Every structure is written in C-alpha cells, then in structure tokens.
Amino acid sequence: MTTFSDDQLIxxxxxxxxxxxxxxxxxxxxxxxTKLQRVYYIPGHDGDDWEQEGLxxxxxxxxxxxxxxxxxxxxxxxxxxxxxxxxxxxxxxxQKRRATTISLEANRTYFAETLHDTRVQxxxxxxxxxxxxxxxxxxxxxEQVVFRGLLGGLTPQAISQQEGxxxxxVSAAMHRGRQKLRRLLGE
Numbered sequence: 001m002t003t004f005s006d007d008q009l010i011x012x013x014x015x016x017x018x019x020x021x022x023x024x025x026x027x028x029x030x031x032x033x034t035k036l037q038r039v040y041y042i043p044g045h046d047g048d049d050w051e052q053e054g055l056x057x058x059x060x061x062x063x064x065x066x067x068x069x070x071x072x073x074x075x076x077x078x079x080x081x082x083x084x085x086x087x088x089x090x091x092x093x094x095q096k097r098r099a100t101t102i103s104l105e106a107n108r109t110y111f112a113e114t115l116h117d118t119r120v121q122x123x124x125x126x127x128x129x130x131x132x133x134x135x136x137x138x139x140x141x142x143e144q145v146v147f148r149g150l151l152g153g154l155t156p157q158a159i160s161q162q163e164g165x166x167x168x169x170v171s172a173a174m175h176r177g178r179q180k181l182r183r184l185l186g187e
Contacts, residue, residue, distance in 0.1 A: 006073045013062040026058050032078050040085050043092045053088070057081045135181045143180075146173040
C-alpha cells in the first residue's frame with residue numbers, strides 16, 4: 001500500500017476537490033478534531049455535525065494552504081478548525097439568534113407541571129357536571145336547595161339567609177350532599 005505525503009494529498013485536493021484524497025487527509029487529521037470535540041461543547045452539535053464541520057474546514061484549509069508560507073499543514077488545519085469551533089460557539093450563544101420558542105418535548109415534565117391543559121379542564125368540568133346531574137335526584141329538597149346554592153357560588157351563610165334555614169340545617173344538608181356525591185363518584 002502506498003502512503004502519500006500531506007503535500008501530495010493537498011496538491012491532489014487543490015486540483016480536484018472531489019478527490020478521495022480529502023477523506024484520506026481527514027482520517028489522518030481526525031485526532032485534531034477529536035481533541036477539540038472533547039475540549040469544546042457546541043450546543044446542538046452531535047458527532048456527525050462535528051465530523052461534517054471538520055471535513056468542511058479541512059477542505060477549505062487544503063484549498064488555502066501554501067507550502068512556501070507555512071511548513072506544517074497540521075498546525076494550519078488545527079488553527080482553522082479552532083477558529084471555526086469558536087465561531088460556532090459564538091453563533092449559538094448570540095442573544096439575537098436565541099430561539100424564541102421552547103421545545104415542548106425537551107421540557108415535557110416542566111410544562112406538564114406548570115401549564116394547564118384546557119382540554120383536560122374541560123373534561124374534568126364535564127365529568128363534574130355529569131356527576132352533579134346524577135346526584136341531584138337522590139338529594140332531599142333541602143339538600144338540593146343547599147347544593148344548588150353552593151354551585152351558584154353562594155356561601156353557606158348566604159344560603160341560610162336567602163332560604164330562611166338555620167346554619168345547622170344548611171351545614172347538615174351540605175355534609176349529607178357531599179357524602180352522597182362522594183359515594184356516587186366512588187362507584
């Protein structure tokens with residue numbers, strides 16, 4: 001197997017950018033990419049993204065590299081790749097580029113605990129209305145008056161005054177009505 005020097009591979013890439021020499025040179029300098037990947041974190045980039053960036057930077061470095069200006073291609077590539085990593089980090093952290101939306105999937109538990117789903121509330125309201133409709137026929141006339149008053153937003157004192165019932169009678173009717181409702185919901 002013939003091994004090519006960096007200079008030969010770079011010259012081939014400069015003549016033909018689609019040459020397999022690019023992949024050979026990339027594999028040779030993969031440790032540079034791996035080291036930078038361990039040192040720096042770029043938000044939103046996985047291993048494939050790092051490899052793609054490394055390959056793009058290597059292609060650009062091979063196109064720009066001039067032997068008479070610099071004797072070491074590895075150092076030139078590392079410098080270009082480091083600058084690209086810094087650019088990507090800076091770009092991802094720029095305030096004006098931050099996403100104005102938040103992923104619901106990524107923050108599922110947070111949103112489940114803090115946001116109220118109106119569909120769930122509607123379902124709960126419908127279940128409560130159905131339960132009230134089923135419990136009302138089983139209540140005594142006094143219990144029905146108290147129960148309807150409570151559902152209408154009245155306080156026990158207001159129900160007592162409005163209906164001319166003693167507070168003891170209103171409290172007893174509330175208690176019996178709750179028990180009947182709990183029994184119905186427990187079924």
